[in-house]
Each structure stands twice: as structure tokens, then as C-alpha cells.
Amino acid sequence: MSNHSYIISRLNFNRRDLDSKQLLSLYESLLKPRLIEEKMLILLRQGKISKWFSGIGQEAIAVGVTEALKKDEYILPMHRNLGVFTSREVPLARLFSQWQGKANGFTKGRDRSFHFGTQDYKIVGMISHLGPQLGVADGIALAHKLRSEKKVTAVFTGEGGTSEGDFHEALNVASVWDLPVLFCIENNGYGLSTPTSEQYRCQNLADRGVGYGIVSHMINGNNILEVFSEIKSLAASMRENPRPVLVEFKTFRMRGHEEASGTKYVPEDLMNHWSALDPVENYKTYLFEEGVLNEETQNTMIQNINAEIDQAYKITSEEPEIVGNLKCELDDVFAPFDLESTHIENTSKTSIRFIDAISSALDLSFERHQNLILMGQDVAEYGGVFKITQGFIDKYGKDRIRNTPICESAIIEAAMGLSINGYKAIVEMQFADFVSSGFNPIVNYLAKSHYRWGQKADVVIRMPCGAGVGAGPFHSQTNEAWFTHTSGLKVVYPAFPSDAKGLLAASIEDPNPVLFFEHKALYRTIYEEVPDSYYTMPLGKAALLKSGSKASVITYGAPVHWCLDLLKYNPDWDIDLLDLRTLCPLDYECIKASVIKTGKVLLLTEDSNFGNVMADISAYIAEECFEYLDAPVKRLSSLDTPIPFAQNLEINYLAKNKLEEILAKLMAY
Known part of the structure; x- marks a missing residue:
């Protein structure tokens, strides 16, 4: 499809080689997110859910792309792509629990909307910053390519997101590395309230593919058959000939950015134009005209989907509110990891x-x-x-x-x-x-x-x-x-x-x-x-380099060597020298033991003074070791300036030139 001006005035459906069963299946997939949304909008008005990002009017894109891909191919959707999740048959009870912050959701109540992923369904959800998922798609596709797997990765963004630097970087990397990424732009007319005329100057966003050496296409995003057929063809080609493809889907956002925003900024004639192009209603009319769909089948579909929705909502509603668990919250920050011990005593x-x-x-x-x-x-x-x-x-x-x-x-x-x-x-x-x-x-x-x-x-x-x-x-x-x-x-x-x-x-x-x-x-x-051989050392363990009783110097990096050089010329200084080695996790136990032993502590870092990591260690010592201190906790850092180039200025900047004086004063306190 050529990159010329693309204005949708009507939906022309073409079943191509699809049989009636496939046509009905696509309709059911299209209808399901619409009915879920209608339920959610009622619940929102009733105050039973807190927020909703509507995809009404855009369902054909999410459904068509997802149905065109294989179940084991990754999709990275946005917050209006409910059709991705329903087409992958993610259980509705889990989706509803996710939206309401319940434990049965995918994030244990820690995030909302579609800000999550699930390896079970090969879906990687967005974060609010929008852009990063585009580069993530590059990495997923690179992994497939490295394993010589014939798979496509699809990633969604809106027309507003194409202005972010991540979009341009991701397209460039995908192009240079020939990654099979399907970049899907849902051009729905507005970034919140900002119209496309104030977002970019090119006639079509698909035109941007030229600058990256990427073939681009424009597709009628409200036509489920066009979306499905075109993407299925493109994906098949990309699997055999790995390369990125940029697709701009022309569509429209029929509701506000989120429901509280409203749509008063949208001209009435524009809203009316796109209302007439509703993807669900137009496709339904086409199926009736083709004799593929009748009232009985239509009603049965609606009843079955609504029953599934009601049952899922009942499960979620009966689920208790999530309760915070301190251990669980802290334990889940990092993936569990037990480092295998390595023995290197007798190696060369x-x-x-x-x-x-x-x-x-x-x-x-x-x-x-x-x-x-x-x-x-x-x-x-x-x-x-x-x-x-x-x-x-x-x-x-x-x-x-x-x-x-x-x-x-x-x-x-x-x-x-x-x-x-x-x-x-x-x-x-x-x-x-x-x-x-x-x-x-x-x-x-x-x-x-x-x-x-x-x-x-x-x-x-x-x-x-x-x-x-x-x-x-x-x-x-x-x-x-x-x-x-x-x-x-x-x-x-x-x-x-x-x-x-x-x-x-x-x-x-x-x-x-x-x-x-x-x-x-x-x-x-x-x-x-x-x-010489391979070995590992556990993270979070400090090293006591010198043992003394008069003061503790706690530091890391280059300042460790500043201290060692200083102590060479002051052998009578009875210093505990602690090299942290790891700043997160910190070895609080080792820090505390040293401070208790000496009663005086100098926290030394090359970093500028305000807000460096030693400020937090100082607070920890004050809170946990106060009764053992014989002097105020002392911090020594570099100047609160950018780092200068000239040698004398750099010397003046670094904390190193004050170390001997400050440490001597601390020990004499």
C-alpha cells in the first residue's frame, strides 16, 4: 500500500479467502472487548472502578493484529488495546482483578490498567512513559533472530508516542539490525487533547519509515478484514525475510484520553464522521448483508460474552481487598538469586x-x-x-x-x-x-x-x-x-x-x-x-582492608586507594578501613561493627557532597550506632560543582586533597 494521503470515508470489506467460520470468529473477537468496555463504563459511573482508558472505535486494530500473529509471538500493547488480551484469551477474572488492584491480577495490586506483562500469553504491557516498549520489542525480536526462530514481534504506540526519542531510536536499531519488529502506530487523531496538526508536520506518520530504510504501510484501522489480512501477509513475509515494518493504522479515539477528560475539544462534525465508521457496527452490517450472521447468532454471541463478563466480575467483586505484607513487598523488588559459591584458593x-x-x-x-x-x-x-x-x-x-x-x-x-x-x-x-x-x-x-x-x-x-x-x-x-x-x-x-x-x-x-x-x-x-580461572564473589559484602581502633574510614572505588596511600605515610594511624564494594545491597552489618569498634567514622566518597550515598549511610549510623559514637559522623566528599578539566582545578575539586587534614582532626576529636 503506497504512502500517499489516506483519508477514510467508508469501510469496504473484502473477505478474500476467509470462510464464514473465520469471519464469525473475527466478529466475536471484535465484539468481546466492546462489550467489556461498555460494562466498565457503567461500573465507572457507579464508582466501582476508578479509571478507564477507552479503546472504543479502535478495536479492529488490536484484534486484527493479534489474530494475525501466532500465539507464541510477543505483542507489546498500549492501554487501549484490550483486544490484544481478549484475543489471547487472558482470563477475564484476572483482567478485572488487575484493573481493581486485587491479588488475582497480574501485579499484586502494584500497578493498574495494562501496565503488566504475562509470559503465559506472550504479552508485555506498557509503562506510562510509552516509548521504552519500542526498544524492548527490538530486544525480543533480536533474541528470536539469534536463535534463528521465524517469529515476529508486534509493538504498539500512538501517534503522540512517535514524537518521543525512543520511537526514533528503536526504528533505527531495528533497521540497522534487520529485526522482525512490526511497529504499529495507532493514529487516533489526538494525544490527550492535542490534535495531530500540533504533533507532527509530515503528511502521514508512515512517511517516517523512509528515513530509516523501513518499508511502511497505511491501513484502515477500522476495517477488521483489512487489518487482519494485511498484517497476516506482512507477518508471513517478515518471518521468512526478517526486517522491521512500520504500519500506520488510521483510526479515531471516540472517547476521552481517559474518561474524566471528555471529548469537548473534538469538533462535532469530526466526531460524527468517525461515528459512522464504527468498526464493530460496520462489520456486523457487512456480515448480515453477506448472510454470514443472523439475529439468533448475534444474540447468542452477546449473551455468552455478557455471561462470561458477569461471571468474571462476580469473581473479582468477591475477592477481598489486597492487604500489604512487608516481607512480600520487599522480597519482590528483586528476583530471587542464590549465588553458587566458588572455590579459588588453590588456583593459579x-x-x-x-x-x-x-x-x-x-x-x-x-x-x-x-x-x-x-x-x-x-x-x-x-x-x-x-x-x-x-x-x-x-x-x-x-x-x-x-x-x-x-x-x-x-x-x-x-x-x-x-x-x-x-x-x-x-x-x-x-x-x-x-x-x-x-x-x-x-x-x-x-x-x-x-x-x-x-x-x-x-x-x-x-x-x-x-x-x-x-x-x-x-x-x-x-x-x-x-x-x-x-x-x-x-x-x-x-x-x-x-x-x-x-x-x-x-x-x-x-x-x-x-x-x-x-x-x-x-x-x-x-x-x-x-x-586465572572463573570465580564469583557475593554482592553486598564489604571488605575490611585495615583493622584499627581509633577511627573508621568507610569508602569505595578510587578513594580506597587514596586512604591506602595516606596510611603508608602514617603507619601509626590506627584506622579501620572498610571498602564497601557494593552500594546496593549495602553491608550494614559490617558498617555497624566497624563504627561500634572505633567510635569515630569518616565517610569518604569521590562524589559531590549533597545527596551522595554517604548521606544515607551517615543517617543509618546516627540511627543505629549513636550511643557508640565518640565524635560526630564526618562526611568528606568532592565539591558541589561540575568536574573541571584543568589539572589544578580537578585537584581542587576532589576530596582527596582534604583527606589527611580531615582524618587527623577526626582522630584528635
Whole structure:
């Protein structure tokens, strides 16, 4: 279908090769979400449900796409795509419980609407930020392609969502990697109240496919037969010839963005035009004219569907309100994981640099986990900007060591999609600073997925970070505090090669999302005897590097070495030096033991002062160890400024230059 102006004036149904049974089946699939919606709108007016996002007038898209795909192909719908769930035969009682926050739903009352997924039905629901699911679809499709499976992944967005950066990044990645993703745009006229004329300038959203080298199509989204037949044909072609396809479905939203919004902003003549194009009523009329449907069959369908709805609603209504359980709430933040212990006492060791330890952990993990994928800018032939993955492409191939476009958001989302579809993923940020371009999918998708619907996010994001190398404001941040605040993320920050190797291997084993910080200033300056073989170290265990009684210095990363250097020149300083190694989970037990022993504590970090992770550790010590303190808890951090480039300014910025003075004062207190 060509990409010309596409205005729907009438619905012309063509049964093509569909028999009467198939035509009736499509009608029943179309009718079911409509009748459910009508029930929900009544319940909303009665105050029995709190919110509703209506898909009335758009049912043919969700139903047609879902019926055209195979049951084991993933679909990533939006909040108006009830027809996806009903066509996949998700039990209505569970759907109704989901909408009412009951335990029988899919999120244990933790999220609403279609903000959930279910592997049982190969559905991955949206989050409110809309865009990330597009990149997730890329990752799911990539997993299929890597396994040489002839499967399509369908993902939905609205015309408003096509303005988000995630849309453009996801299309670009899918195009570059020839991923079999069916990008479905439901162009329903309004983004809440904003008309399409104020959302984009191109004549049709399908036109955007040209810029990404993607073939695009426009389909009458109110014509169930056109949707079903066209998508079935496209999907069959994509399975044999993997590639992305962009489809713009022309339709209209007949009700408000959500019911409280109303539709007063819609011109009356426009509403009347689309009312005449109702997908359910028009298809029903066609079936009557064709002699496929009669009053008796129609009434029987309605009675059966309404009976199913009423029975499901009765089950949900009788279900008790969910009650909070503290242990359950906390336990579900992370996927369960028991790290197998590794014995390395008698293995051979080699003196290697920090950067070599990272490379070794990656190399051995790739040998161990055949489903492990690494993605990042320049990580393949070039070996990464720090040459950590040099030679990996020769050993593991381009399928597993993947150069990416410069689109951090879509690549992190693709990593999530890989996890959903059975892979482990590592994403390398060239510099930790650049993670800001992928912040949303980390804190809103990866971090919350297991808590929301039990889906693990088996993703490690490697974060080369830190100052001290004259890299300036955009290549020097140590931004771990951005992530320690977000429940559902693990944050690891080693200071030694042996820890880096063992902790990185463990992070890759862990099915939860891990931010793994690697201080660039340590890469080629710190050597250590490191076991040659594969081993892991448990996350959440601090290391006591020096034992003393006069004061505790609690730190992590490069500042560990600042302290060790200082203590070399002050051997009489009786200091407890604690390397946290992992910031989430924290080793509270080890922190408490050290503070109780010495009574004085310095919390040292390279990060800027306000809001860093040491502020929370300070509060913990004040709450749990107050009676053991012989001096106020002292924090030492870098300046509350961006990180400067010039050497003298960088020295002035870092907390290192104040360490000796502050520690001496603390011990003398």
C-alpha cells in the first residue's frame, strides 16, 4: 500500500479467502472487548472502578493484529488495546482483578490498567512513559533472530508516542539490525487533547519509515478484514525475510484520553464522521448483508460474552481487598538469586591490572553463558574505547559482541527485551556520564519490572566512571547516587582487580539489573594477583582492608586507594578501613561493627557532597550506632560543582586533597 494521503470515508470489506467460520470468529473477537468496555463504563459511573482508558472505535486494530500473529509471538500493547488480551484469551477474572488492584491480577495490586506483562500469553504491557516498549520489542525480536526462530514481534504506540526519542531510536536499531519488529502506530487523531496538526508536520506518520530504510504501510484501522489480512501477509513475509515494518493504522479515539477528560475539544462534525465508521457496527452490517450472521447468532454471541463478563466480575467483586505484607513487598523488588559459591584458593594467579580483570571476567562469562550478549558503541572490531573487549569479536562473533548506534535508551531497552526472551545482556556505556541518555528505561523499566509483574531484568550496565584523568565535566562523573536511590537496581563499585573480576562475574550471573561502576583512573594503575580461572564473589559484602581502633574510614572505588596511600605515610594511624564494594545491597552489618569498634567514622566518597550515598549511610549510623559514637559522623566528599578539566582545578575539586587534614582532626576529636 503506497504512502500517499489516506483519508477514510467508508469501510469496504473484502473477505478474500476467509470462510464464514473465520469471519464469525473475527466478529466475536471484535465484539468481546466492546462489550467489556461498555460494562466498565457503567461500573465507572457507579464508582466501582476508578479509571478507564477507552479503546472504543479502535478495536479492529488490536484484534486484527493479534489474530494475525501466532500465539507464541510477543505483542507489546498500549492501554487501549484490550483486544490484544481478549484475543489471547487472558482470563477475564484476572483482567478485572488487575484493573481493581486485587491479588488475582497480574501485579499484586502494584500497578493498574495494562501496565503488566504475562509470559503465559506472550504479552508485555506498557509503562506510562510509552516509548521504552519500542526498544524492548527490538530486544525480543533480536533474541528470536539469534536463535534463528521465524517469529515476529508486534509493538504498539500512538501517534503522540512517535514524537518521543525512543520511537526514533528503536526504528533505527531495528533497521540497522534487520529485526522482525512490526511497529504499529495507532493514529487516533489526538494525544490527550492535542490534535495531530500540533504533533507532527509530515503528511502521514508512515512517511517516517523512509528515513530509516523501513518499508511502511497505511491501513484502515477500522476495517477488521483489512487489518487482519494485511498484517497476516506482512507477518508471513517478515518471518521468512526478517526486517522491521512500520504500519500506520488510521483510526479515531471516540472517547476521552481517559474518561474524566471528555471529548469537548473534538469538533462535532469530526466526531460524527468517525461515528459512522464504527468498526464493530460496520462489520456486523457487512456480515448480515453477506448472510454470514443472523439475529439468533448475534444474540447468542452477546449473551455468552455478557455471561462470561458477569461471571468474571462476580469473581473479582468477591475477592477481598489486597492487604500489604512487608516481607512480600520487599522480597519482590528483586528476583530471587542464590549465588553458587566458588572455590579459588588453590588456583593459579597472575598479576594483572584492573582493566585486565574486567576483560577476564567478561571473557570467562562469555564462555560460561552461551546466551550472553554484549552491546555498546565501538565494542566489536575496535574493542571498546578502553580496549576491554579487544579480540572478543574473533572469539564470540558479531551476533554476541554488537556495535550499536549512539542511542543509549533503545539499547538498554533492547537489553530488557533480550532478558524477557531468554538472554543475558551487558550494555557498555562508553562513559558513565552518557547513561543520562538512557536513564528512563533503567529507573522506570529495568528497576520496576520484577516488582510489578515478576519479570526479571537480566541486564548488567558497565559504567566507566570517575575523575582524576583530566577528562572534564562530561567524562568524569561518578554518578552512582543516581541509581542507589532507585529500588530494584543493584549497584557495584569495586576498587581492586580481584574484586572487579569476581563481582562482575557475579553481576552477570545475577538475574537482576546491575549498574557496575569501573573507575577509569584505576584501569591501568592498580595491579593485583588475581585467580586465572572463573570465580564469583557475593554482592553486598564489604571488605575490611585495615583493622584499627581509633577511627573508621568507610569508602569505595578510587578513594580506597587514596586512604591506602595516606596510611603508608602514617603507619601509626590506627584506622579501620572498610571498602564497601557494593552500594546496593549495602553491608550494614559490617558498617555497624566497624563504627561500634572505633567510635569515630569518616565517610569518604569521590562524589559531590549533597545527596551522595554517604548521606544515607551517615543517617543509618546516627540511627543505629549513636550511643557508640565518640565524635560526630564526618562526611568528606568532592565539591558541589561540575568536574573541571584543568589539572589544578580537578585537584581542587576532589576530596582527596582534604583527606589527611580531615582524618587527623577526626582522630584528635
